[in-house]
Amino acid sequence: MKKTRVATVNPRQKGVSAPKPNPRWGREEETEVFAKRVKLFRQGKISEDDFRRFRLQHGAYGSRLHMDYSMVRIKVPGGEMTSDQIEKIASLSEAFSIGSAHVSTRQNIQLHWVQLEDVSEVMRGLVETGLTTREACGNTVRNVMCSHFAGVCPSEAFDATPYSMAIARFFLRNPMCQNLPRKFKINFACCDQHGLEKVADIGLVPATREENGATVRGFKIYLGGGLGAASFIGHQLEDFTPENRVLATCMATVRLFDRHGNRENMARNRMRYLVHETGWEKFQKMALRERSIVEMTTSYSTAQMFDVKSQEDARQLPEAPRMAKLPMLNDSVTKESPGYERWLHTNVVSQKQEGYFTIFITLGAGDITASQLRVLASAIRDYSAEGVARNTPQQNFAVRYVRGAELRDFYEKLASAGLANPGALTIASAVGCSGTTSCNLAITNSHRLAKEVQRKFLELGLDTDDSLRDATIKISGCPNSCGQHEIATIGFFGGATRMNNAMVPTYTMLFGGSSGELGKAMMRVPAKRVINTVLKVIEIYKQQKSANETLPQWVSSVTKGRGAGGIKNLEDMKAALAQVIQLPAPESDADAYMDYGSDARFSAKTAKGECAA
Amino acid sequence: MTAAAAKKKAAKTPATQLPIVCDADTLRSLVRKKAARVVDVRKADDYLQGHIPTAVSLPLGRVLENDAPEKIVAILEDLGISDRTPVVVYDDTFGALAARVAWTFQYVGHGNTALLEMTFKQWKELGLETEKTARTFPKAKHSLNVNRSIHADASYVESAKSQPGKLLVDSRERLNFLTEHIPGATNIPYTMVGSSGSILRKADELKRFIENRGITDNGEIITYCGSVGTLSGLTYYALRLAGFQNVKLYPKSFKEWKALGKPKEEFKDANYWDLSAE
Numbered sequence: 038m039k040k041t042r043v044a045t046v047n048p049r050q051k052g053v054s055a056p057k058p059n060p061r062w063g064r065e066e067e068t069e070v071f072a073k074r075v076k077l078f079r080q081g082k083i084s085e086d087d088f089r090r091f092r093l094q095h096g097a098y099g100s101r102l103h104m105d106y107s108m109v110r111i112k113v114p115g116g117e118m119t120s121d122q123i124e125k126i127a128s129l130s131e132a133f134s135i136g137s138a139h140v141s142t143r144q145n146i147q148l149h150w151v152q153l154e155d156v157s158e159v160m161r162g163l164v165e166t167g168l169t170t171r172e173a174c175g176n177t178v179r180n181v182m183c184s185h186f187a188g189v190c191p192s193e194a195f196d197a198t199p200y201s202m203a204i205a206r207f208f209l210r211n212p213m214c215q216n217l218p219r220k221f222k223i224n225f226a227c228c229d230q231h232g233l234e235k236v237a238d239i240g241l242v243p244a245t246r247e248e249n250g251a252t253v254r255g256f257k258i259y260l261g262g263g264l265g266a267a268s269f270i271g272h273q274l275e276d277f278t279p280e281n282r283v284l285a286t287c288m289a290t291v292r293l294f295d296r297h298g299n300r301e302n303m304a305r306n307r308m309r310y311l312v313h314e315t316g317w318e319k320f321q322k323m324a325l326r327e328r329s330i331v332e333m334t335t336s337y338s339t340a341q342m343f344d345v346k347s348q349e350d351a352r353q354l355p356e357a358p359r360m361a362k363l364p365m366l367n368d369s370v371t372k373e374s375p376g377y378e379r380w381l382h383t384n385v386v387s388q389k390q391e392g393y394f395t396i397f398i399t400l401g402a403g404d405i406t407a408s409q410l411r412v413l414a415s416a417i418r419d420y421s422a423e424g425v426a427r428n429t430p431q432q433n434f435a436v437r438y439v440r441g442a443e444l445r446d447f448y449e450k451l452a453s454a455g456l457a458n459p460g461a462l463t464i465a466s467a468v469g470c471s472g473t474t475s476c477n478l479a480i481t482n483s484h485r486l487a488k489e490v491q492r493k494f495l496e497l498g499l500d501t502d503d504s505l506r507d508a509t510i511k512i513s514g515c516p517n518s519c520g521q522h523e524i525a526t527i528g529f530f531g532g533a534t535r536m537n538n539a540m541v542p543t544y545t546m547l548f549g550g551s552s553g554e555l556g557k558a559m560m561r562v563p564a565k566r567v568i569n570t571v572l573k574v575i576e577i578y579k580q581q582k583s584a585n586e587t588l589p590q591w592v593s594s595v596t597k598g599r600g601a602g603g604i605k606n607l608e609d610m611k612a613a614l615a616q617v618i619q620l621p622a623p624e625s626d627a628d629a630y631m632d633y634g635s636d637a638r639f640s641a642k643t644a645k646g647e648c649a650a
Numbered sequence: 651m652t653a654a655a656a657k658k659k660a661a662k663t664p665a666t667q668l669p670i671v672c673d674a675d676t677l678r679s680l681v682r683k684k685a686a687r688v689v690d691v692r693k694a695d696d697y698l699q700g701h702i703p704t705a706v707s708l709p710l711g712r713v714l715e716n717d718a719p720e721k722i723v724a725i726l727e728d729l730g731i732s733d734r735t736p737v738v739v740y741d742d743t744f745g746a747l748a749a750r751v752a753w754t755f756q757y758v759g760h761g762n763t764a765l766l767e768m769t770f771k772q773w774k775e776l777g778l779e780t781e782k783t784a785r786t787f788p789k790a791k792h793s794l795n796v797n798r799s800i801h802a803d804a805s806y807v808e809s810a811k812s813q814p815g816k817l818l819v820d821s822r823e824r825l826n827f828l829t830e831h832i833p834g835a836t837n838i839p840y841t842m843v844g845s846s847g848s849i850l851r852k853a854d855e856l857k858r859f860i861e862n863r864g865i866t867d868n869g870e871i872i873t874y875c876g877s878v879g880t881l882s883g884l885t886y887y888a889l890r891l892a893g894f895q896n897v898k899l900y901p902k903s904f905k906e907w908k909a910l911g912k913p914k915e916e917f918k919d920a921n922y923w924d925l926s927a928e
Contacts, residue, residue, distance in 0.1 A: 072862050080864075100920070103917060103920070132841050133842060135926070136823065137925060152863075154862045154864070406927045471925070473920055474920060474922050474924045482924060633921075635921060
């Protein structure tokens with residue numbers, strides 16, 4: 038039958054480079070295997086345990102208290118996505134999920150409430166644009182992260198992106214990491230400022246060294262960091278690891294973990310516990326020795342599988358015209374400033390490539406609708422010279438290589454789809470894991486709370502206050518750290534507390550975290566008092582701060598007991614906040630005893646987590 | 651040939667038997683040959699702004715207000731549709747309104763009814779012919795022959811949900827389904843059955859979706875949605891296209907079910923609505 042098809046509109050391609058081809062991570066045969074396994078499982082021919090392991094290996098988590106549904110986690114190495122991929126995710130979210138997609142804190146894209154029987158169809162669609170869910174969950178090497186600034190960061194030694202992609206390729210489906218004691222995370226940073234290298238099993242920061250008159254590329258490698266119910270900061274393995282030893286270092290670490298990791302105690306089997314229990318000095322020696330063994334025994338063909346060259350973007354991106362006058366990135370703005378100026382100030386940064394800018398799209402706790410995804414895809418085609426977007430650990434999107442002269446058009450296009458909210462690079466861009474919207478482990482609705490924080494802060498114009506700019510708020514719905522609350526200036530994790538003889542959704546508040554330092558737990562705050570508590574902290578900070586002290590600096594001093602004014606330490610801080618966190622009796626304020634998104638009395642309900650397969 | 655002879659010949663020529671979904675080229679050739687009645691179910695105003703050539707206007711509301719089979723037959727006659735006239739229905743609502751009207755025609759006995767494969771918007775985007783003339787045709791004669799095998803009411807649904815081999819399908823979006831649905835129903839959201847260029851996906855794709863769910867094609871399926879059977883009307887045709895012979899529509903759907911105070915299944919243990927980015 039002859040089909041008349043709706044023609045797609047040609048992208049404007051305003052001097053934009055040839056589109057980047059979709060990388061091929063996915064395999065079609067895996068989708069068919071998945072569909073068959075689901076049928077066998079439904080027929081009772083596969084045990085629940087076996088099926089769960091298989092399902093997680095292929096990127097599908099069970100949904101909160103309802104195992105007929107899955108959260109499908111799309112693994113996006115480095116967070117980098119083409120327009121085709123973004124459009125495909127839009128269609129899949131409409132057909133099989135809830136019409137929106139969600140950016141995680143590890144650069145995955147998650148589709149929630151997918152019926153188990155449809156997961157294979159989602160996978161099939163993803164494969165069409167090269168994406169995969171393989172090893173996005175389970176006891177495997179999870180999505181390899183790479184800073185969204187890599188390649189454009191003014192303070193990076195070189196672009197880590199091709200290295201991160203090569204590592205991701207090497208470990209994907211690699212037999213050596215299909216059955217680790219627990220999940221394993223690798224993060225690449227661009228520089229010491231922008232990455233998450235110290236809170237991963239392996240963290241890598243590009244560095245160079247002069248050797249015999251030549252500049253050698255390499256990395257500073259950190260091992261044994263990670264966030265969770267107990268968190269650790271990674272240890273630097275050695276001063277400098279040259280690039281030709283990167284693969285062996287990663288393989289050696291994975292092998293050590295596979296061999297020595299705890300397979301008995303699920304609560305303490307991430308590699309950071311092994312490092313902690315072994316002691317860093319001993320583990321460091323083990324790692325260096327293991328690396329020598331790996332180097333001596335790795336076959337040539339295996340080593341060739343780590344192919345950085347093939348991951349480089351061979352396209353020559355055009356130079357951007359120099360601008361006579363830079364947009365007002367650096368001038369200060371207020372709540373009353375025109376929307377475009379406020380957005381420029383809080384969502385746009387210059388790149389090391391002169392004339393090009395990276396813009397951020399502020400999402401609410403990482404949520405984006407299918408129609409917004411389509412506008413994003415089209416905007417990338419029109420305005421990004423590299424023609425891709427990267428999702429960020431702050432649950433936003435970064436679009437890079439936008440010409441200064443086109444920033445306003447880009448803004449207008451985003452605004453037409455509700456994607457031009459300001460505040461992406463400020464305290465207003467609160468992070469929130471999925472919480473009770475879909476996760477079995479969650480106690481509270483951290484997802485909604487993060488969105489409420491963002492809404493309130495944008496309404497108050499806190500995004501325009503440069504002294505707050507670098508502060509972060511990150512919220513998890515339970516003590517596990519998917520919301521990365523321990524590296525926030527002010528972090529929160531959910532729990533349940535009895536107050537006035539009733540159960541209350543509460544958050545433990547942490548102070549003073551950053552990407553290199555863990556925050557300290559200080560007090561519990563009822564969910565419905567979190568926003569007021571943070572506002573109170575800001576109010577106290579404004580009274581107490583010294584001349585140019587930013588909120589993160591002040592919080593850090595107080596956390597270390599070195600506050601200069603009336604608030605010297607966390608005890609003083611707690612006393613100052615005691616009033617804000619009070620709740621009246623349930624009879625006089627029933628709402629204070631309910632969680633966000635709920636009109637019923639709070640009760641903590643959780644089921645077994647699947648983070649460990 | 652005299653006019654009378656031509657008429658006689660036309661009466662002998664078998665009318666085109668339409669498939670479930672009619673593609674644009676087939677419709678254009680039927681329009682040229684004046685061999686089908688095209689029915690536009692959008693609002694009357696939209697129809698007057700432009701429609702597919704020779705199309706008559708029948709807004710969905712008129713069908714819903716006159717849902718007794720006798721009244722539907724009277725509508726068919728008014729539109730000049732006889733028992734032998736092939737009918738192609740279209741809308742601008744991803745096929746859901748067209749499906750509800752097409753099902754109604756088939757329910758009163760007009761089997762030779764098809765859905766246009768695309769919406770009017772897509773038809774226009776392809777640059778295909780439109781006209782603004784409001785069309786009327788001489789009244790025709792149509793018999794009443796109610797096809798009960800494609801219809802379900804609340805009591806039928808209630809008894810069916812516990813019978814093996816009968817499957818209840820809820821066509822609403824996932825979050826509405828999770829919130830509440832008829833006990834025992836399975837969810838095939840209407841968003842699953844369409845594709846970007848066509849109101850329904852290809853038959854083999856739809857068949858695979860259903861097979862993934864372990865549903866065999868020898869059972870009976872009853873579809874329903876939120877209020878008047880539009881979304882579930884589309885699912886009705888998706889299932890027919892996928893090869894299911896025994897499909898019924900519960901046109902009064904969940905709205906009536908709730909009004910009757912019938913039991914519901916609810917899921918309140920997750921705040922899934924807060925995932926929405928709207």
